[in-house]
Amino acid sequence: MKTNAARLLDRLKLPYDILTYEVDPNDLAAERVAEKLNLPPAQVFKTLVAQGHHHGVCLAVIPADSRLDLKALAKLSGDRKAETVPLKEVQNLTGYIRGGVTALACKKPYPVYLDQSASSFEQIAVSAGKRGYMLLLTPADYCQATSALCGDLTLV
Numbered sequence: 486m487k488t489n490a491a492r493l494l495d496r497l498k499l500p501y502d503i504l505t506y507e508v509d510p511n512d513l514a515a516e517r518v519a520e521k522l523n524l525p526p527a528q529v530f531k532t533l534v535a536q537g538h539h540h541g542v543c544l545a546v547i548p549a550d551s552r553l554d555l556k557a558l559a560k561l562s563g564d565r566k567a568e569t570v571p572l573k574e575v576q577n578l579t580g581y582i583r584g585g586v587t588a589l590a591c592k593k594p595y596p597v598y599l600d601q602s603a604s605s606f607e608q609i610a611v612s613a614g615k616r617g618y619m620l621l622l623t624p625a626d627y628c629q630a631t632s633a634l635c636g637d638l639t640l641v
Contacts, residue, residue: 488590500622502622504620513583526548528610531612532544535553536568537558539563543562544631546603561636561638585614608621
């Protein structure tokens with residue numbers, strides 16, 4: 486199955502693999518997705534929707550087993566303060582539902598911030614824009630497709 490995110494990568498002529506997993510609607514945790522894909526949680530990245538007080542909505546892409554450092558995100562995005570967007574607003578802003586949010590082919594071209602830990606992997610897994618589907622691609626190709634800026638985004 487091709488998602489809009491995969492079609493975007495096709496248009497950009499960027500290589501990727503599609504990975505699939507069984508969805509449990511009662512447990513959408515990114516760590517569980519990593520287990521189902523047989524990948525380390527640090528290699529599977531989740532996309533969180535945040536909002537800075539001056540620059541607006543942005544996407545933070547961090548490892549499955551990490552927590553977002555909102556102060557670090559604010560600093561990287563040039564904002565004084567950032568907070569995550571309420572879950573009920575995510576679909577309206579991105580076009581994606583929880584468990585399927587991706588910066589690839591998002592409803593609007595929001596700024597994307599990728600945790601620097603992605604560079605330690607040959608490939609990373611990110612949502613393909615639909616629950617049960619992930620894309621495996623190089624961090625460089627992901628950055629090219631999303632215009633992501635890399636930085637330290639996680640709490641230690």
